[in-house]
Amino acid sequence: MTAAPESRLLIDGVLTEARSGRTFPNVNPATEEVVGEVADGGVEDMDAAIAAARRAFDETDWSTNREFRTRVLHQLVDALDRHKDDLRPHIVAEVGCPVMLTHAVQLDSCIPDMRWDVDAIDRIEWESELGVHEFMGMRSNRLVLREPVGVVGAITPWNFPFMLNVSKLAPALAAGNTLVLKPAPDTPWSATMIGKIIAEETDIPPGVVNIVASGDKAAVGEVLTGDPRVDMISFTGSTGVGKRIMARGAETVKKVFLELGGKSANIILDDADLDGVAMGGMMICMHAGQGCAITTRMLLPESRYDEAVEKLAGAFAMVPYGDPTDMSNLMGPLVNRAQYERVLGMIDRAKADGARCLVGGGPATQFERGFFVQPTLFVDVDPDSGLAQDEVFGPVLAVIKYRDDDDAVRIANNSRYGLSGAVSSASLDRALGVARRIRTGTVSVNGGAWFGPDSPFGGYKESGVGREHGLAGFEEYLETKTVGLPAT
Numbered sequence: 313m314t315a316a317p318e319s320r321l322l323i324d325g326v327l328t329e330a331r332s333g334r335t336f337p338n339v340n341p342a343t344e345e346v347v348g349e350v351a352d353g354g355v356e357d358m359d360a361a362i363a364a365a366r367r368a369f370d371e372t373d374w375s376t377n378r379e380f381r382t383r384v385l386h387q388l389v390d391a392l393d394r395h396k397d398d399l400r401p402h403i404v405a406e407v408g409c410p411v412m413l414t415h416a417v418q419l420d421s422c423i424p425d426m427r428w429d430v431d432a433i434d435r436i437e438w439e440s441e442l443g444v445h446e447f448m449g450m451r452s453n454r455l456v457l458r459e460p461v462g463v464v465g466a467i468t469p470w471n472f473p474f475m476l477n478v479s480k481l482a483p484a485l486a487a488g489n490t491l492v493l494k495p496a497p498d499t500p501w502s503a504t505m506i507g508k509i510i511a512e513e514t515d516i517p518p519g520v521v522n523i524v525a526s527g528d529k530a531a532v533g534e535v536l537t538g539d540p541r542v543d544m545i546s547f548t549g550s551t552g553v554g555k556r557i558m559a560r561g562a563e564t565v566k567k568v569f570l571e572l573g574g575k576s577a578n579i580i581l582d583d584a585d586l587d588g589v590a591m592g593g594m595m596i597c598m599h600a601g602q603g604c605a606i607t608t609r610m611l612l613p614e615s616r617y618d619e620a621v622e623k624l625a626g627a628f629a630m631v632p633y634g635d636p637t638d639m640s641n642l643m644g645p646l647v648n649r650a651q652y653e654r655v656l657g658m659i660d661r662a663k664a665d666g667a668r669c670l671v672g673g674g675p676a677t678q679f680e681r682g683f684f685v686q687p688t689l690f691v692d693v694d695p696d697s698g699l700a701q702d703e704v705f706g707p708v709l710a711v712i713k714y715r716d717d718d719d720a721v722r723i724a725n726n727s728r729y730g731l732s733g734a735v736s737s738a739s740l741d742r743a744l745g746v747a748r749r750i751r752t753g754t755v756s757v758n759g760g761a762w763f764g765p766d767s768p769f770g771g772y773k774e775s776g777v778g779r780e781h782g783l784a785g786f787e788e789y790l791e792t793k794t795v796g797l798p799a800t
């Protein structure tokens with residue numbers, strides 16, 4: 313692959329322009345410049361992509377030939393790994409994420425992590441026998457088969473686009489499904505560049521992977537979620553769109569897997585080390601707060617509230633931010649103008665609701681261009697207020713005061729979301745005890761990282777349905793068939 317990003321769709325093994333001939337602009341959120349034009353996939357392109365995926369599933373041996381899948385998926389991982397330095401600048405340009413993040417989860421670590429799913433092909437018990445059972449006077453043996461679901465429609469957001477694209481691609485393909493991927497309009501290259509590598513550097517057969525970028529946020533995705541030829545939707549994005557996809561998937565009774573929003577709580581117990589706490593709190597500014605699992609509510613004990621707030625304010629005032637291509641920056645801009653205006657609007661509402669803004673609280677006017685918002689620290693936040701309940705998706709921390717451990721658990725669980733959380737204490741047992749009471753899909757105890765290719769990740773409540781990664785994540789992409797045989 314040359315260093316230029318790919319602008320074409322991948323349909324039935326062919327890199328192609330949109331059938332309409334239209335393109336849409338890809339904008340760098342740090343400079344507001346158009347950095348490239350991308351084929352603007354329409355309804356007719358999506359229709360062709362679904363047809364190709366259906367044919368590849370129904371008429372080739374992709375779904376059953378595990379040895380072949382293993383070989384070509386390792387080939388894909390090798391090719392992505394070879395090209396990671398070509399991909400890096402384009403990901404930074406379209407996402408606006410700090411380049412330091414591409415040396416971790418945004419790019420470098422998620423490529424080798426794909427091998428966990430490829431290796432899972434050998435770990436899955438594809439056939440198992442239940443043994444003999446008597447039913448209505450007949451003795452039967454039962455065989456349980458695991459099979460791919462079929463055609464998977466994958467829909468992804470813009471915040472960690474490359475990582476989320478491969479997090480769906482790897483298990484869906486390893487399990488034997490074929491796939492149509494629709495990336496977010498803000499970050500098409502993080503998908504189309506994978507398409508180019510698949511087409512030019514792997515033996516993955518035509519139709520197994522199809523990539524339809526579109527400048528339209530919803531219409532082309534709605535074709536995917538409504539089409540009866542699609543068996544499953546794997547979606548990562550906002551809770552609002554997730555609800556819409558669940559309702560639409562119901563029309564054709566699709567399997568629907570949803571990774572949605574969060575408003576996670578970071579509970580600081582009264583014996584915790586407050587210097588570490590302040591640094592951890594400031595880390596919510598990583599990637600300008602545009603992460604679903606970021607702990608954007610910090611719960612502080614009233615006995616140490618003032619001391620902790622002072623340390624937090626000091627840490628927030630020092631957040632390095634600006635040009636995302638600068639390795640020393642922790643955060644760049646927000647992804648687009650709409651997000652920028654939305655976040656500034658939420659900051660204004662929080663002030664009107666009576667929260668005290670200690671650091672930041674407005675646009676970062678030192679930059680002439682780009683969608684930059686100041687790292688922002690609110691304290692004395694009412695746990696029922698909009699700032700405590702709604703996902704901001706910006707560099708904004710809401711600090712809430714609590715009385716005792718029971719009160720902290722109650723406030724943490726006072727959320728329609730349940731994606732992640734954290735607990736810190738001088739006592740590991742005490743922190744773990746609190747972690748067990750938090751109704752979320754992941755929790756960090758004393759800074760421990762829950763993330764890994766084998767760690768199931770997902771949400772309780774309105775944060776989602778199902779799990780990504782690990783065995784639980786792989787099994788989302790499998791069906792179960794039970795076969796009855798006469799007992800011999």
Ligand code: NAD
Nearest residue numbers: 468469470495496529530533534549550553571572573604
């Ligand atoms: P979004 O929900 O607006 O869009 C996500 C994707 O859905 C995009 O590709 C978009 O084009 C598509 N889409 C929008 N409307 C659609 C429709 N009606 N039918 C089909 N597809 C449709 O989300 P976003 O703004 O791109 O991303 C931010 C959100 O994603 C945040 O809420 C964040 O918490 C969430 N997120 C969750 C996770 C997780 O794993 N839980 C990870 C990252 C982001």
